[in-house]
Amino acid sequence: MPSGRVRWFDANKGYGFISIDGGDDVFLPAAALPAGVTTLRKGAKVEFSVVEGRRGPQAMSVTPIASAPSLVKATRPKPDDMAAICEDLIKLLDSAGNTLRRHRYPSQAESKKLATLLRAVADNFDVQD
Structure with a gap:
C-alpha cells in the first residue's frame, strides 16, 4: 500500500x-x-x-497514520503567558488604531513589528489540539 x-x-x-x-x-x-x-x-x-x-x-x-506530536504544539506558551501576550498585543493594536484615526498609517518599522507579532500569535492559536 x-x-x-x-x-x-x-x-x-x-x-x-x-x-x-x-x-x-x-x-x-x-x-x-x-x-x-x-x-x-x-x-x-x-x-x-x-x-x-x-x-x-x-x-x-x-x-x-498516527503522526509524531506537533513541535509547535509542544513549544507554544502556557495559557497564562499567552494571556499576557494577548494583552500586550491589544495595547499595540490600540496604539495603531489611534494612529489610523488621525488619518495616518503607523511607521514602516511599527507596522512590520505589529505584523510579525500578529503572525506569531496567530500561529500559537492555530495549533490543533
Missing part, C-alpha cells in the same frame, strides 16, 4: 491532493476518507490505494 503526505485538503470543496513518497501527486476525494473522518491536516501521513480515475491517479481507502 503506498503512503504519502496530504499536500492540501479542503473539506468544503470535498477534495485535495496527496504527495506520494518519491512520486507524483494523487487526487484525494472526500469519499476516500474513512468513516467519521471529515478532513485531513496538511502534512498528515496517510496510506491509501491508487486507482486510475478520469483525470489521473486517485486515492481510495485512505488510512491516516
Whole structure:
C-alpha cells in the first residue's frame, strides 16, 4: 500500500491532493476518507490505494497514520503567558488604531513589528489540539 503526505485538503470543496513518497501527486476525494473522518491536516501521513480515475491517479481507502506530536504544539506558551501576550498585543493594536484615526498609517518599522507579532500569535492559536 503506498503512503504519502496530504499536500492540501479542503473539506468544503470535498477534495485535495496527496504527495506520494518519491512520486507524483494523487487526487484525494472526500469519499476516500474513512468513516467519521471529515478532513485531513496538511502534512498528515496517510496510506491509501491508487486507482486510475478520469483525470489521473486517485486515492481510495485512505488510512491516516498516527503522526509524531506537533513541535509547535509542544513549544507554544502556557495559557497564562499567552494571556499576557494577548494583552500586550491589544495595547499595540490600540496604539495603531489611534494612529489610523488621525488619518495616518503607523511607521514602516511599527507596522512590520505589529505584523510579525500578529503572525506569531496567530500561529500559537492555530495549533490543533
